[in-house]
Amino acid sequence: MTAAERLTFHGDGRAPTAPHPDSPEVPEPYLVSQPLQKAVNLAIFLRRPLLLEGDAGCGKTRLAYSVAYELGLPLYRWDVRSSTKAQDGLYEYDAILRLHDVEVQKVQGAHPATLDNPPDEDAISPERRHPGNPKHYRRFGPLGNAFRLRDRPAVVLIDEIDKADLDFPNDLLTVLDDPWQFTIRETGETITAHPEHKPIVIITSNKEKGNLPAPFLRRCLYRYLDFPDSPEQLQEIVRRHYQHRQQTTPADPLVTAAADKFLSQRRQRNWFKPPGTSEFLDWLKALHQFEAKPYSVAQLQQDTILPYREVLFKRQDDWRNSTQAS
Known part of the structure; x- marks a missing residue:
């Protein structure tokens, strides 16, 4: 094996x-x-x-x-x-830099030993770079x-x-x-x-x-890669997202309500550019921390126009449609 x-x-x-x-x-x-x-x-x-x-x-x-x-x-x-x-x-090869070093050596001069035995390392400081070794001018x-x-x-x-x-x-x-x-x-x-x-x-x-x-x-x-199609998947993504971060985790009821609302809107609307996981996480953060208090779960469930829709809508046509009731 x-x-x-x-x-x-x-x-x-x-x-x-x-x-x-x-x-x-x-x-x-x-x-x-x-x-x-x-x-x-x-x-x-x-x-x-x-x-x-x-x-x-x-x-x-x-x-x-x-x-x-x-x-x-x-x-x-x-x-x-x-x-x-x-x-x-x-790789990239910097032929112009090599030409520059040749001209510098002509002006400044160089010790004969340096000219005969240019260093052969890959990673080399500018001070030791030598036009006699082309390896000094390629970058992987x-x-x-x-x-x-x-x-x-x-x-x-x-x-x-x-x-x-x-x-x-x-x-x-x-x-x-x-x-x-x-x-x-x-x-x-x-x-x-x-x-x-x-x-x-x-x-x-x-x-x-x-x-x-x-x-x-x-x-x-x-x-x-299909988008997560269940609130449970989005909730697990949220859990993992906050697991290793020094941030206050949104309360479970808010996460559940946000996941339900987000998926409902994603399914019902004819999106030109549907929001992804990253937009959902940003939207949840806004619901949780943008105001002095977290957004009301009851209010979120009742809203026909999404709060903080600037986070979710990325095109004019989606933005215009967002003013319509669900």
């Missing part, structure tokens, strides 16, 4: 015994369903990226933090933008850092992959597949992931630019 196969995610947030320095330091208050837990473990077992889709605010991003914390693994986050290229996650990205680990895998979060152009997902396939390696052209290095510690890759998508390419989808495991 390999080291990768021995890793098992349970979703209970237990603290690791010997976490990596780049592992999240605080528990992630994340409610993991059994099917989602199984999907993560399948991705670890099969060594395939796990693609998560679902409404904004449903917890796609936070899952990676939960996995990394529980297993004590480093977490390397890669936020994708419209201009992002696949190489950005592997999230995937590059994960590939370099030798004692354990890393969790790599590729967040909102659909923001990039259509070539980006397919370009990733050349890296996230056997032999799991990439080459740094400027230094001639080939970086290969440890065969027993390949990264655990979690990818999120909101389908902002439509469907992802079919070859990329074939390479991934897929999981759609």
